[in-house]
Amino acid sequence: MDVCVIGTGYVGLVTGTCLAWLGRSVTCVDIDERKIAMLGAGRATIYEPGLEPLLAQSIQRGNLRFTTDLAEAVRTAEVIFIAVGTPPQESGKPDLSAVEAVARAIGRALDGVRRRIVVNKSTVPIGSGNWVEMLIKEGLGDSPAFRREMANAAHGRAASTHSRPLPGAKADEFFLVASNPEFLREGTAIQDTLYPDRIVIGAADDYAAERLRALYEPIIEQTFTAPPSAPRPADCTAVPVVTTDLASAEMIKYAANAFLATKISFANEIANICERVGADIREVVRGFGLDNRIGPRFLNAGVGWGGSCFGKDVAALIDIANEYGYEPPMLRATVEVNRRQRQVAVQKLQETLKIIKGRTIGLLGLAFKPETDDLRDAPALEIAGQLLAMGARVRAYDPVAMEACRAQHPELKIEYADAPVLLAEECDALIVVTEWDEFRRLDLDAIGAVMNTRVIIDGRNILDRAAVEAAGFKYRGIGR
Numbered sequence: 001m002d003v004c005v006i007g008t009g010y011v012g013l014v015t016g017t018c019l020a021w022l023g024r025s026v027t028c029v030d031i032d033e034r035k036i037a038m039l040g041a042g043r044a045t046i047y048e049p050g051l052e053p054l055l056a057q058s059i060q061r062g063n064l065r066f067t068t069d070l071a072e073a074v075r076t077a078e079v080i081f082i083a084v085g086t087p088p089q090e091s092g093k094p095d096l097s098a099v100e101a102v103a104r105a106i107g108r109a110l111d112g113v114r115r116r117i118v119v120n121k122s123t124v125p126i127g128s129g130n131w132v133e134m135l136i137k138e139g140l141g142d143s144p145a146f147r148r149e150m151a152n153a154a155h156g157r158a159a160s161t162h163s164r165p166l167p168g169a170k171a172d173e174f175f176l177v178a179s180n181p182e183f184l185r186e187g188t189a190i191q192d193t194l195y196p197d198r199i200v201i202g203a204a205d206d207y208a209a210e211r212l213r214a215l216y217e218p219i220i221e222q223t224f225t226a227p228p229s230a231p232r233p234a235d236c237t238a239v240p241v242v243t244t245d246l247a248s249a250e251m252i253k254y255a256a257n258a259f260l261a262t263k264i265s266f267a268n269e270i271a272n273i274c275e276r277v278g279a280d281i282r283e284v285v286r287g288f289g290l291d292n293r294i295g296p297r298f299l300n301a302g303v304g305w306g307g308s309c310f311g312k313d314v315a316a317l318i319d320i321a322n323e324y325g326y327e328p329p330m331l332r333a334t335v336e337v338n339r340r341q342r343q344v345a346v347q348k349l350q351e352t353l354k355i356i357k358g359r360t361i362g363l364l365g366l367a368f369k370p371e372t373d374d375l376r377d378a379p380a381l382e383i384a385g386q387l388l389a390m391g392a393r394v395r396a397y398d399p400v401a402m403e404a405c406r407a408q409h410p411e412l413k414i415e416y417a418d419a420p421v422l423l424a425e426e427c428d429a430l431i432v433v434t435e436w437d438e439f440r441r442l443d444l445d446a447i448g449a450v451m452n453t454r455v456i457i458d459g460r461n462i463l464d465r466a467a468v469e470a471a472g473f474k475y476r477g478i479g480r
């Protein structure tokens, strides 16, 4: 099955590469020429474990290509994924300008040779399936092939000389729109794509749902050969498919992210109470997370959630609710708890050091979570900004996200260090901001020896408090 994926960011690139691994013939499109050149040469443009070998092998086998020519890529495909960014705006509404541009361009490129399925994989507000359909139709009005079909039909001539004539040349015989929200997590994106918890397909038409189901068949039935870099989990034998209407599919994505963000905000709220009453959030979560109605995941207290999706998607869901005259107090609380949690690391630093002005603070981690170089809405950026505004000198170390931070945030006057022990030099305190595995095994003696004062704020509760204190540090965790 021929596939076109438009947008080669975290979602588009991983989707395209994994579908190519399954044997689909995939063309990935982006407007960023630099990205397309790099990807075409088999080099990943993002840090994502296991991605580069799959990319290189699929290119070598000849079933993964990269281009900036959207029209040509659309013409060669049956299934067309829209996977462009939908970044947040001040109002809470996502910026849909890229989706709009792409939908119109798809319409202009459709030629009627076969019926295309256009799939919204980008996270988009409820009703976007219908909106995208409208935009494609508008673009289709400018499509030479469509105009020809319409003119022919009007003159009562045989509609087409194509291999599959389109009687009446109606728009829905050129294309159908479906929704297929994405649930991958950066850092485990390949595993999440090949072995997902579920696949959600939203469509108004059975044919569109059937074709998408056929596209994903090897994943649904788990019949593909697992790549060496992403072995199949022992318990993954088949993947459930949720086939539903467009609006419900769009809502499932928002509900999932809102729930996960709420879980973390809930844990942070309990952590703040734990701290006051002398309980330890880690023990508390261990105790209540074992209840299988609750589950232990997404309950780690820390400096708050971030990333490209949670903040944007919860804000969008609040905006959608408001648009329909509903005020969602729980979603607002999820956001508010997180906003406050972003202040906690600096508050603890103030309590411990008293004066922040003139101090040197080292940030362990910049990425919003481990195993990614993604800095979108990363707590580290906010913490660095707060400290700089307070007159501190800020240093940082991250195993993969430093280059991205330098390039994307020149406004943050951060000094970068190449290793934790180099970061620690002259620091008055360190803050663990991202729970990279290597921070669990810090050489505390070497680090302590080069610091001005031995203070660690463990913003992710990953360090062994007793070991840190035994090495002569003042330790402050979250909710402990």
Ligand SMILES: NC(=O)c1ccc[n+]([C@@H]2O[C@H](COP(=O)([O-])OP(=O)(O)OC[C@H]3O[C@@H](n4cnc5c(N)ncnc54)[C@H](O)[C@@H]3O)[C@@H](O)[C@H]2O)c1
Binding pocket: 006, 007, 008, 009, 010, 011, 012, 029, 030, 031, 032, 035, 083, 084, 085, 086, 098, 101, 102, 121, 122, 123, 124, 182, 183, 184, 185, 186, 308, 309
């Ligand atoms: N990143 C995640 O973990 C994740 C998970 C699930 C869903 N999503 C959703 O998927 C969508 C994509 O997210 P992402 O993180 O991959 O975004 P991204 O910003 O990493 O990538 C978007 C890509 O689209 C390209 N693009 C923009 N306009 C274009 C155009 N007109 N034509 C062709 N390409 C264009 C950009 O150059 C970029 O490469 C968003 O809606 C997001 O909310 C993201």
